[in-house]
Amino acid sequence: MRELTYEVPATAEEAVAKVTGDEQARFLGGGTNLVDHLKLGVSTPKVLVDISRLPFDAVEQTDDGLRIGTNVRNSDLAAHPLVRSGWPGLSRALLAGASGQLRNQATTGGNLLQRTRCVYFQDITTPCNKREPGSGCSAIEGYGRHNALLGTSEACVATHPSDMAVALVALNATVVVLGPDGERRIPVADLHTLPGHHPEVETTLAHGELITHVELPVTTLAKRSTYYKARDRASYAFALVSAAAALSIEDGVVADVALAWGGVAHKPWRASRAEEALRGQPLEESAIASAVDEELRDAVTGPDNDYKRALLRGVTTAALSRLAPTEVSR
């Protein structure tokens, strides 16, 4: 771990100014991902700007929904009564992530910005385009069980590891970002990028832009939302794949559906094609499977991650089944 300067800014503007002006500076929030990467040598900043004491630690009800401070801890967000009743899929996604201790520490903004768990990204002795642009991708021909299958490129097949972000994408959340020129809003669905030729670029944020809040719109669909995560261990494991879903059924057919996947791409994946295929259909397992296949039309898999196609049919079915008012016919 490189020697570091540690700074505590008095205001968000000061924090943004400090990081914007210094390529070697990084925001420090809960630290669960950054400190890990400092030790591994994956991240080597010289300056840490601690934003954890900035007053973005409240969940507030607004006219349109919820406004969540970036420093709200994952455990507190998951347990918040308004989230539990109005956006249960978000609670479920948070509770499916990490462990009780980590959720007490990890922040909302930090969770969104966590970096891939690709084993090669974390091992600085192996090539990785994301860590060291141009060095090559070790995962494509290597340990492939966790590799992405949608939106991949020849440069990178890493997946985004967050559970929470998947739910936020399904629930049409927006991040509020403070930059040197003021505030802007970005839908969470547009926050993360696909790898393309530049897997080292992971979000549409400029260096120094700070997520200050996440805004959740209130909808009736969100009240019927859930999260299904398939993983090896029953707990304390990253997803193989996961599905955040929200569903409304009227007159026996899907009136509206929101669907996002984790563990499939460099970003939380909104399964818009699958949603489209399901709308107006009776909710049957065969219809769900077809919808998933439709979303996977452009998927690229290898022998180690081809199982994710079937698993996505499985988790999507399982998630939607939990929301269906009656048993989903097989």
Added chain:
Amino acid sequence: MTARPFEARSMGTALDRVDGREKVTGRATYAVEHDADLDEAPLHAWLVTSTTASGRVLRVDAAEALAHPHVVTVLDHTNAPRLADTEDRELAVLQDDRIGFRGQIVAVVLAETSEAAREGARLVRVHQEAADASVSLDGAETYAPEEANGGFEAATDQGDFDAAWAAAPVQLEQTYSTPLEFNNPMEPHAATALWRDGSLTLWDSTQAVHGVASTLAPMLGISQDRVRVQAPYIGGGFGSKGLPHGPEMAVALAARWADGRPVKLAVTRQQMFGLTGYRTRTVSHLRIGAEPDGRITALEHAAVGQSSAVKEFVEQTAVPARMMYAASSLRTSHRVAALDVAVPSWMRAPGEMPGMFALEVAMDDLAEATGIDPIELRERNEPEVDPETGNPYNNRRLVECLHRGADLFGWQDRPAEPRATLDGDWWVGTGVASATYPASFAPGNTARIIALDGGRYEVSIGAVDLGTGSRTVLLQIAADALGVDPEAIDLALADTDLPMATVAGGSSGTSSWGTAIAQTAQQFRADHGEHPDPGVETTTTTDGYPSTDHALHSFGAVFAEARVHRLTGEVRVPRLLGVYSVGRVINPMTARSQLLGGLTMGLSAALFEDAYQDPRFGHVVTQDLASYHVAAHADVRDLQVEWLDDVDELATPMGSRGIGEIGIVGTSAAILNAASHATGVRVRDLPATPDVFSS
């Protein structure tokens, strides 16, 4: 003299662990937690490892590291203290420029703080010349070793296998495999070392203090009495701390360099995947010829494993097939590939774990092929005498374990056909497997008993308690052997200044150390009577105890219920039961915990554990606890163990046999058999992850 059986008074009762308070408060001191015992602040050591699997170190450029504040020195093969003996290439660290595997120690950074040591290691530039490396077992050239781990013959051949196989009406031929598995004790390998006045003191995390001293001393070129090793608390080992590995020598050399200043080294979790041993990948080819009624007439177990070119290790995978079932024609063999990879070593039940996985899934295959209930099939193949030696068994109660387990588990309600039960979204199935482990005994253990004032006794032996409960159980044995209460005993352990003890491994510890204590207690009474004068003492060394004309083994039966999600392939194990015959259980509380722990590790192997050794690089890339999964709490559901009422005085004077390992044996097989019964999908390779079943 030889020890005699003696009356059990404390033995058989659940005496509380004597070190419980220290452990639940965290005040127990492990290998790098002895700063208070040192008269000077220790230096912190950090290992730098190779990034090529084969070749040599051209140059270690330490300039940047040395310029970093608080870095004191960087040792490499050019400036590290020399060893007197470098034959053991795993332990001869920093002695030459050869690189034998990726992850090998090539430099050691010493610094005043752990932060500086870590950064110093990052800043060391190791210039390496890479040579062609062979790192993949698949397609590698294999050879027949002279012997397998434990000193077993590498190959055996009884009867006429080829003829019996050819004549068998039922023929089963399948391949079963287990992946690279890592012990991953919760305490990473670590040591504090102090070199002073030509002597080495080591606070080590080891299963054998005397073993470390006797291995390191001659390599360091000093007499063994100049190496003192202490291991008061050990955060688990499961075999990986049974033999010294490279890091222990690295910290010893660093301490020698620092002459007089103590040095602490804690191996990182990631480095443990290269430097502290692991269970080799095993591939077992089984051929079983049987009569239509299930009786086996021909059995062949041919095992292939991974070894390292740096140091041979041959997992004795095919050994349990030699004694498990009656087969008039029996052939076993081992072959290994010497790869440019990290050195494999002991992991809980080497041989029995992967070997019985293969054999017990094969038995399930045979049950399916013959349409015979798996328990009945095992009964029909129960041998009268040990098939390998012809000796009678000491106490072979496998069938009783199977029957008792079947009753407890509700086996009679099991549908014969697979894929018969769907409960909600979960396919439900049950499976069974046999377990066995030899009743191991290591001679040469020495115990000393000194009479103290007030009817108290000091009992000393250099054994260690790596978490199993030895500190408590040996107290019970000493008390009963002397005929006093446990409170009257002061037990001293875990120090080479105490009498010689063998490794806490092979389920031999309690048997071997306990026998030494019992023998010494009996000699003490013969020498000094029931009312000894304070200060009198007796020391004896064992040269044997167990019957040599019996086949000495423990047995067990493991029952599992598995649930496999019909949509996602996720696998859960709601129930696991082990019924064992292990001789007398000396402490029911610690014994239960140890058997449950074995079941848990078997469950972990069944569902999760799978290290990916990258065939391009040669090192394990799933090198942490997030990518190499071990069972978490939520994975462990209703686990139960029971044991038969047993006393086996052929094995030990306590009537006990070792229990450290048998819990893992057969467990993975029972779970995979249950998953196959649930789904109708036969799985012959560990582990059974969701991708195996999702379709």
Added chain:
Amino acid sequence: MEHTVSLRIDGVDQEVSVDTRTTLLDALRERVGNTSPKKGCDHGQCGSCTVLLDGRRHLTCLALAVAYDGAEIVTASGLAGEGDDGELHPVQQAFLAHDGYQCGYCTPGQVCSAVGVIDEAKRGQPSHVTDDLEADIDLDDDEIRERMSGNLCRCGAYVGILDAVREAAAR
């Protein structure tokens, strides 16, 4: 770069000199001499380093000490009275009674985590296995298993740990 942070550790206020890179875990173990929290993985993947930080269970390996100036830390050692006869916390007593450990290395973290789990359940926090997110929490076996899953135990003492936490929670 050295900093001084004020920490209240097991009831004692301390000024601790740390490198900006020093984790809370290393600050406790190497600079304060409190080795109750253990280093099992150093990367947030095992839970051995768990303490109670400002009353909540918290890892110390992924926390830079400089960022915790003013924090109150209670380790497993601080949960018990001082010395060989100091009274143990009810969770610690339950771990002893149910043999919820073997080697003892993950145990201080398990104990701190269990204290946190019992408190979280009392405060009504749901978990991954809570069926109804809006109902009161019944800390049943499934809940305990899930909530304790951030603490790995390679000895496999989970059965005893479950019994211990169940008993301590009922007290």
